[in-house]
Amino acid sequence: MKIAFYGSSLVSAYWNGAATYYRGLLRALAEKGYDITFYEPDVYDRQKNRDIDPPEWCKVVVYEGMIEALKDVAARAGEAEVVIKASGVGFEDDLLLDEVLRAAKPQALKIFWDVDAPATLGELRAAPDHPLRRALSKINLVLTYGGGDPVVDAYRAMGARDCIPIYNALDPQTHHPVARDVRFNADLGFLGNRLPDREARVEHFFLEPAAQLPNASFMLGGSGWHDKPMSANVNYIGHVSTRDHNAFNVTPRAVLNVSRDSMAENGFSPATRVFEAAGAGACLITDFWEGIELFLKPDEEVLVARDGKDVSDILAGLSADQAQLIGKRALNRVLADHTYASRAMTVDAIFRAHAARQMEAAE
Template sequence: MKIAFYGSSLVSSYWNGAATYYRGIIRQLHKLGHQVTFYEPNVYDRQKHRDICPPEWCRSVVYDGTTEALKEHARKAAKADVVVKTSGVGFEDEALFDEVFAAAHPQSLKIFWDVDAPATLSEMRSHSTHPLHRQIPEVDLVLTYGGGKPVIDGYHAMGARECIPIYNALDPDTHHPVRAENRFTADLSFLGNRLPDREARVEQFFFDAAEQASSQRFILGGSGWGDKAMPSNIRYIGHVPTKDHNAFNVTPKAVLNISRESMAQNGYSPATRVFEAAGAGACLITDSWEGLDMFLKEGEEVLAARDGQEVAEILQSLTDKEAKRIGENGRRRILREHTYAHRAAELDRILKNHLHNNHIEAAE
């Protein structure tokens, strides 16, 4: 089937944490025979920081960040069997939603795909005039990349006909073990952009851990931290392009995952980094959240901490042998149950079922 996908960016991960997620799922959809066109606006200098070329497994269309260009490319949704508008496109999201689904064929499957559902629902609850209050009931299906029952129930309360999580996963072709690189040598690394609902937790789990484990070496990657005061044993390296993620993950003794505040509160929201790190065979330490064992078993396939002190304690007692064991166990689990091939197969069934139902309703 033909899928029109309107999102933030496929070709750039710059200020775009969903890039790996989009690439993994769309690549596998292509293998299942679907034809996907990804439409993205030229905003936030993402095109200046491309980290992949337009791929053979998806048609990539970049349009100017203008209202006229938005409307022009939104009209192309009319040719698709499935039309997807994601959250956080970053340019005129409300207008894009309206234009895309107004242009879609009456029998097409209309999907809003939320890649930050806990935050979106929080905004909707806080603002009675939020545009999604009127828009969500208009689509056939809401997909999210995490959230579990709290998010599903939240979207149903907002008028969604159906809400299904399609969790983050691993693409073993892009994220896998490689040789260590000296530039990423450390005892603990963390990769994440500086965001309002992440910063306090980074201070708690990463900066506090660095202060308490002063003899350990820490590396911080991600955009926006340049003017942030931090302990002297943290080395800040800025934006880390996707091509360097494997080396970034395999070189340190351990890799830290820190959930954003809204995702930690809801649980069942593993970040892309969880699967990237585990897929590379890294020893992963994560902040503790409900639903973790659905993806990795604590103490065997992942290590969990409740605060920075526990991170420091884990790091100081962690041997190289134990770190390797945890990393290998985690990688096996992810490959067995949580690849994008698994997610795409699930999504394929969902799309076909909903399109079938749409056609039956149209015939009646």
């Protein structure tokens, strides 16, 4: 089957947290025989900050951030059996959704893939006449990056025919154990861009413990933190290319995951960083969110902190040997249960079941 996928970017992870998710899932689907074209706009300097070349397993079409260019690529939805519009494309999302749905063949499977369901649902609740809400009746299926029952129930209540979470996972070809790198030496590392709905939690779970443990070393990676007040034992290194993520994850004694406010509130939303860190064999400390035990076993495969004091206490009592053992267990768990190959099996079954129903309805 041909897939036309309209998303933020496949070739650039610059201000684009969904890149790893897209790459892992689409590569695995391509290995199952899908013919995929990914359409992405040239916005936010992403094309100037590519971290991979267009892959062999997916055709990438980059279009200018102009209305006519958008309409041109949207018209190509008519060539596919599966048409996917993702959330957060970054240029005229509402118009793109309308144009893609208009161009899609009647028998095509039409999917909205939400990579930030809490934010999207917040918009829909605030605007009953939101274009996406009006379009749900034309969409066969909503897939989400995470969210569990709260997100599924909310989408169905707003008119979605069906909603299924497809969780993040590990791509062992890109995230795996590597040698430690002295550039990333630290007791605790955190990698994440500065975002309004995560900043206070980063202060609480990372910067406050750093101030409380002056003899420990902390490393902060990600964009936007340059003017943020922080203690002298925090080494801010700015943007970290995806090619260095494995080394960043495996070098510190432990690495930290901090969820955005909305993700933590909804639960069942493991960030890509969780699986990237586990895939490198890192010892991961994460803030608490509902459902984490479905992915990693607390105290054995991941360490869970409910506040900044927990982070300080965990780090103060964590030996290098303990950290290494936790990281090894996490790696074994995600390789066994949480790879994109296994997620793709689920997506493939969903596509085939829904496509068959759509064909029957169109006859």
